[in-house]
Amino acid sequence: MTTKRTDVVIIGAGWAGAILAKEMREAGRSVVMLERGPERSTATEGTYPGSIDELRGAIRHRLFQNPAKTTVTIRNTVNQTALPYRQLAAFLPGEGVGGAGLHWSGVHFRAAPDDLRLRSHVIDRYGAKFIPEGMNLQDYGVTYEELEPFFDKAEKVFGTSGEAYKVNGQIVGNGNVFAPSRSDKFPLPAMQDVYTASLFRKAASDVGYHPYALPAANASMQYTNTYGLQMGPCNFCGYCSGYDCYMYSKASPNINILPALRYDADFTLITDAHVLKVNLDSDRRKATGVTYLDQRENREKTIEADLVILAAFQFHNVHLMLLSGIGKPYDPISNTGVVGRNFVYQTITTSRAWLPEKQFTNQFVGAGGAGVALDDFNSDNFDHGPLGFIGGSPVWVNQAGVKPIAAAMNGGGKSAPRWGAGYKAGLVDTYRHSMAMDAHGSNMAYRDVYLDLDPTWRDSYGQPLLRMTFTWKENDIRMNQYVVGKIEPIMKALGARRYELGRLEHGEAFDTRRYQTTHLGGGAVMGTSPTDSALNRYLQSWDVSNVFVIGSNAFPQGMGYNPTGTVAALAYWAAHHIRTTYLAQPGPLVAL
Amino acid sequence: MSAPSSSRRRFVKNAAGTTAFLLLAGHDFPARARAAAQIDGKPVFFTPDEMRFLEAACDCIFPHDDLGPGATALNVPGFIDRQMDTPYGRGELWYMSGPFQDGPANLGYQLPFAPRDLYRKGIGAANHYARTERGRDFADLHPEEQVEILTAFEGGAVHFPELNARLFFEQLRRNTLEGVFSDPIHGGNRNMEGWILLAFPGARADFMDWVNQEGAAYPFGPVSISGQKA
Ligand SMILES: Cc1cc2nc3c(=O)[nH]c(=O)nc-3n(C[C@H](O)[C@H](O)[C@H](O)COP(=O)(O)OP(=O)(O)OC[C@H]3O[C@@H](n4cnc5c(N)ncnc54)[C@H](O)[C@@H]3O)c2cc1C
Numbered sequence: 001m002t003t004k005r006t007d008v009v010i011i012g013a014g015w016a017g018a019i020l021a022k023e024m025r026e027a028g029r030s031v032v033m034l035e036r037g038p039e040r041s042t043a044t045e046g047t048y049p050g051s052i053d054e055l056r057g058a059i060r061h062r063l064f065q066n067p068a069k070t071t072v073t074i075r076n077t078v079n080q081t082a083l084p085y086r087q088l089a090a091f092l093p094g095e096g097v098g099g100a101g102l103h104w105s106g107v108h109f110r111a112a113p114d115d116l117r118l119r120s121h122v123i124d125r126y127g128a129k130f131i132p133e134g135m136n137l138q139d140y141g142v143t144y145e146e147l148e149p150f151f152d153k154a155e156k157v158f159g160t161s162g163e164a165y166k167v168n169g170q171i172v173g174n175g176n177v178f179a180p181s182r183s184d185k186f187p188l189p190a191m192q193d194v195y196t197a198s199l200f201r202k203a204a205s206d207v208g209y210h211p212y213a214l215p216a217a218n219a220s221m222q223y224t225n226t227y228g229l230q231m232g233p234c235n236f237c238g239y240c241s242g243y244d245c246y247m248y249s250k251a252s253p254n255i256n257i258l259p260a261l262r263y264d265a266d267f268t269l270i271t272d273a274h275v276l277k278v279n280l281d282s283d284r285r286k287a288t289g290v291t292y293l294d295q296r297e298n299r300e301k302t303i304e305a306d307l308v309i310l311a312a313f314q315f316h317n318v319h320l321m322l323l324s325g326i327g328k329p330y331d332p333i334s335n336t337g338v339v340g341r342n343f344v345y346q347t348i349t350t351s352r353a354w355l356p357e358k359q360f361t362n363q364f365v366g367a368g369g370a371g372v373a374l375d376d377f378n379s380d381n382f383d384h385g386p387l388g389f390i391g392g393s394p395v396w397v398n399q400a401g402v403k404p405i406a407a408a409m410n411g412g413g414k415s416a417p418r419w420g421a422g423y424k425a426g427l428v429d430t431y432r433h434s435m436a437m438d439a440h441g442s443n444m445a446y447r448d449v450y451l452d453l454d455p456t457w458r459d460s461y462g463q464p465l466l467r468m469t470f471t472w473k474e475n476d477i478r479m480n481q482y483v484v485g486k487i488e489p490i491m492k493a494l495g496a497r498r499y500e501l502g503r504l505e506h507g508e509a510f511d512t513r514r515y516q517t518t519h520l521g522g523g524a525v526m527g528t529s530p531t532d533s534a535l536n537r538y539l540q541s542w543d544v545s546n547v548f549v550i551g552s553n554a555f556p557q558g559m560g561y562n563p564t565g566t567v568a569a570l571a572y573w574a575a576h577h578i579r580t581t582y583l584a585q586p587g588p589l590v591a592l
Numbered sequence: 593m594s595a596p597s598s599s600r601r602r603f604v605k606n607a608a609g610t611t612a613f614l615l616l617a618g619h620d621f622p623a624r625a626r627a628a629a630q631i632d633g634k635p636v637f638f639t640p641d642e643m644r645f646l647e648a649a650c651d652c653i654f655p656h657d658d659l660g661p662g663a664t665a666l667n668v669p670g671f672i673d674r675q676m677d678t679p680y681g682r683g684e685l686w687y688m689s690g691p692f693q694d695g696p697a698n699l700g701y702q703l704p705f706a707p708r709d710l711y712r713k714g715i716g717a718a719n720h721y722a723r724t725e726r727g728r729d730f731a732d733l734h735p736e737e738q739v740e741i742l743t744a745f746e747g748g749a750v751h752f753p754e755l756n757a758r759l760f761f762e763q764l765r766r767n768t769l770e771g772v773f774s775d776p777i778h779g780g781n782r783n784m785e786g787w788i789l790l791a792f793p794g795a796r797a798d799f800m801d802w803v804n805q806e807g808a809a810y811p812f813g814p815v816s817i818s819g820q821k822a
């Protein structure tokens with residue numbers, strides 16, 4: 001066994017890891033970053049035209065985690081046997097340098113102020129009785145005002161395109177009327193509306209809703225970011241979600257952060273390094289470093305470090321905490337412990353309009369983060385009192401570029417044949433003349449929805465798989481149905497020749513076979529008390545103070561927005577407090 | 593299929609195999625070079641009888657009609673044959689450790705079979721079913737009867753000895769559509785006729801000029817990764 005020493009060791013080379021690496025180097029600390037997957041760069045496998053091969057890309061999962069090596073088990077309820085997630089489908093974790101940040105879409109949101117203090121907000125507005133039995137509704141322990149400088153910082157690193165509504169309290173533009181005030185506008189103007197998004201914008205305003213351009217980490221113009229790194233203008237190539245960007249236009253750790261560290265002698269990136277566990281001292285109060293498998297040499301190696309940053313993605317972070325014994329594992333029966341608690345996802349359903357045949361929707365044109373959304377039914381922007389559920393959904397047209405294999409699998413809609421006679425006609429009509437709208441909503445946390453270690457199945461490294469116990473609950477199904485009902489008037493205003501509304505049904509169990517989203521959250525949440533959170537408000541483990549855990553694992557509930565803008569802001573927020581307070585005096589940042 | 597590996601030695605051995613195939617999974621250049629050399633060539637994995645089944649079944653799923661050619665004319669069976677000799681076909685992109693246990697459909701695939709096993713077992717069982725129910729191999733039946741059989745498979749009521757016929761049908765449908773609509777570099781979508789059907793422009797991937805043309809159809813035909821135009 002070989003052992004090395006560094007000031008800071010970071011697990012995972014995605015957004016969370018890259019942000020912490022840059023910040024720790026700015027603070028003068030030596031950094032070793034361990035990534036289980038390979039090096040990935042635009043110059044090698046991200047080039048045109050090899051990278052825009054749908055079969056190799058989104059279908060065979062070129063850039064994603066290979067479940068042959070490690071996966072999870074899933075069940076819907078505590079009395080079921082969880083079974084392995086053998087084929088990637090419902091969610092698609094990333095692997096390799098850049099993580100999922102290399103092949104994400106780029107929708108770049110700031111968490112809504114109410115969502116960050118949802119428990120307090122619901123109690124203030126509707127009373128404590130409004131919270132259903134069994135729902136673990138919680139606050140993040142940090143406010144929008146506190147996070148604002150870090151949202152701003154992240155947008156300037158990502159080169160985010162968007163239109164502001166309010167800057168420093170003044171209305172400045174035609175942005176999202178529900179969005180809170182910002183300290184500055186977006187670094188780049190909003191992306192253009194593709195045809196379908198422009199139709200949605202018009203129809204939604206005709207109905208009386210408040211449409212706005214999605215904030216997109218796809219560059220609408222040439223941009224040089226905070227670190228002097230450049231992006232080129234996005235050409236709406238349509239190979240965005242699930243692909244690396246051959247145009248240097250979609251923000252990724254690979255383009256927007258890591259090149260600034262590459263020639264830094266005190267930064268070391270080790271690829272093909274699968275971390276097996278964080279090592280703790282004998283009383284489990286301090287981490288001493290990590291043990292990883294060097295997959296090239298098939299050898300276990302150890303790195304000693306003063307500070308350990310988990311940035312391996314939401315459920316991998318929880319998995320590593322459970323494998324390493326960081327914090328107390330959650331037990332849903334006794335309702336004790338915190339690691340694995342408040343595991344959440346998002347609700348997402350797609351509705352479709354078929355337009356008159358003289359209108360061609362050219363769905364292959366698109367950019368992952370671009371589109372038009374409305375927030376009239378998101379967060380607490382509408383009165384939940386008479387509705388009796390908590391949560392909401394933005395609704396949008398986010399045409400990221402529809403490719404033919406994906407379109408063919410869906411075919412011509414619910415009433416069309418799936419194959420054989422009539423299949424082609426339905427598919428062609430749908431591909432050429434239809435447009436999709438999503439309700440991309442929140443998902444609350446529940447006492448019997450959680451993560452723990454599976455008793456049976458193991459990964460190729462001999463470690464127990466993580467087990468997910470997850471299903472849809474009435475509160476979220478009702479929320480989804482309510483919001484989808486609000487899409488119907490848009491269908492009419494669009495002049496749709498026919499339409500289908502996609503919604504969750506009562507009693508519907510989570511289906512692992514169909515892609516929904518990779519916006520998994522919770523499991524090691526931030527908060528104000530160690531009885532219901534694994535991390536304090538600085539994303540520091542309550543139990544092991546030299547471990548910080550960065551990612552959407554920190555979200556106490558799934559919000560309607562996409563997570564990465566908030567993950568990035570929380571990463572900069574945590575880094576700021578490590579730099580300004582922790583490094584000078586290591587120890588808990590919140591005294592108990 | 594291997595039991596969950598618990599011993600350290602076992603895991604080192606697994607990981608050693610893994611690194612080698614990862615190179616293929618990531619880039620797959622050798623497989624692609626081979627594929628290019630085999631266009632319209634002889635099948636590598638399937639027997640002639642199995643190919644006859646595939647031709648008939650793929651054409652049921654994606655038939656020739658007035659909208660364009662069917663799956664066999666697009667070389668979809670050849671595409672599937674080539675896929676069998678990739679990490680995907682060998683099951684190296686799926687978690688294939690035991691134990692294997694049946695469960696509710698919504699928890700996903702739980703059989704110990706890689707795609708190539710599903711085809712070998714599925715085609716044999718489908719032909720057996722065709723002979724028992726209709727007196728002939730699937731490929732020798734009238735197309736209407738073939739569609740009836742596939743419809744029965746899709747419905748889930750037919751059980752092959754080692755798998756439900758529905759799983760086999762879904763595998764076949766999925767791979768057929770992949771063969772129709774993937775880049776011709778993989779052997780299917782001959783002359784990009786699949787893309788022409790959808791008016792999908794292939795590898796053009798630059799739409800600065802067509803972000804919003806008020807609903808006019810995109811005017812250019814497809815190009816492929818290797819530079820074919822139509
Ligand atoms: C197709 C797709 C589209 C998406 N679109 C959007 C979007 O539009 N907007 C949005 O906000 N979000 C989107 N997301 C989600 C977004 O990608 C993630 O929120 C974000 O990338 C998370 O960053 P992270 O750094 O926490 O994790 P990751 O990017 O997943 O990085 C974690 C890294 O850690 C590595 N790792 C894991 N375990 C270990 C280990 N044991 N040892 C060593 N390394 C390890 C992984 O290989 C990975 O590279 C999308 C995701 C997908 C898959």
Ligand code: SF4
Nearest residue numbers: 234237240245250367
């Ligand atoms: S749509 Fe734009 S940002 Fe996305 S991959 Fe293409 S060029 Fe890059």
